[in-house]
Amino acid sequence: MKEKLHEQLSALVDDELEAGEQALLLRQLGADPALHERLARYQLISDAMQSHLPPQLDIGFHKSTQAALQDEPAVYVEKSRLTGLFKPLAGFAVAASVAVVAVLSLQSIHGGTPVPAVASAPATQDYLRAEIEARPASAVRTPQRLDAYVVNHNEYAVNRGMLPYVRLVGHEMNVDGKQ
């Protein structure tokens, strides 16, 4: 179950997770700090492998990358590829899932590190329900409560040469929560 979860986390980082699975995973992320930490590490590794790290890495950042990599046993396997990480890597884009699949296979060979159980019986039921209710992730519908945030945020985007309020005037609003 936890391997499946980690695979889903990796797919989430790679933006390859189906909407139904995403809904369940988000719920679990909200309730599980260990899973949350793991997501942060996967994201850092993904950045590193896709060469998205800042050109001038500060030492602290470098250390945190190293720490993240060391936390992931499989990334040792990938380390020879990762040593070139801080040089420009034209066209080098490896999905984080490659590393993570390796993590999972290594963990299954060596028994892996214990991770707190995050899935319980109700979660399994949620999973089924989420699959049934699966909606496209890019739903355009603005949910209730969101518009107040959007109005507020616009004030921070006004100095950038665009006319941010055109989006409010050009899109349907639902400040009172009615769809």
Added chain:
Amino acid sequence: MASNNSVKWLLLASLAVLVQLSLQVAIAQDDATPPGTARQWLDRMFRSLQSLDYDGTFVYYHDGKLEAMRILHQASAGGEKERLMSLTGSAREVLRDDKVVTCIMPDNKSVMVGQSRPRKPFPAVPEDLESLSPYYQLQDVGEDRVAGLMARVIDISPRDEYRYGYRFWIDMTNFMLLKYELSAVDGTPIEQVMFTGLRVGDRIPTAALEPSLTGEGYNWYRQEGGGENPADTAGQPDWTVKELPAGFRMTDYQRRRLHQGGEYAEHMVFSDGMATVSVYVEKLPANSKAFTGLSSMGAMNAFGTGLDDYQITVVGEVPAATVQRMALLVGRR
């Protein structure tokens, strides 16, 4: 003695006139010097948008839809006033001055009043633009014509998929924005604004900046906090975003009440110099569930998720991947 004094006064007065004249010349020269670099063109455009009076009609294109709007802008010693209204479909309007932003939405008979953020006379753009280089490439790509006017085209290309690319068409005489395009890192267009008619420089009468709708019989929603009380901006946020996308740093932090009767929300603002992303952390009212997932409004994406009893909402003019990533990596400091 008397004549000596008169001479002194005359000299002083001429000196004062001379100083004033040379100051005026210096200012005029600054405005007259044509911008040399892409950065200077952008700087001039930001200034024109804030400091000129204008009345323009433009089209807004997004998600295969085209809408027509009108904008009226007045700049005076008292500050800026702006009115933006839809010319097609529902008569939505946004009015903005240095204190409040009022959004009138006839579709659902509601008015939302938020606080506007005091704008500096000229934004601190030069420094911001300096910090852009690792994440964007700035380029002057030549001249073009928009609405019958000659424009200089400035391109800002993103270097990764965490931000959008921008292209601005800037009037070559008054440096007004004539057109802009936002696109994804692969060049896919996301949204476009193009003026079809623009009058610049004529004084906009204050009466023209009044809303056409009174909002009577509408539901009114008001936002509070975020600046008027020193405690709103004091200290450090209790929350943080782990592993920010490269180039983003926190530029603002406030506590504000965004929903009537709701709890104070923590609001953190992150910027890479061009794009701005807001992160809101708000305690959920009892018995309500966090909204989760992605919503889009043209180039603006929002991602919601729950963490314990809190609603996490990230909003920004950045790709969906950026808001999703930031929302999922919000945690306690």
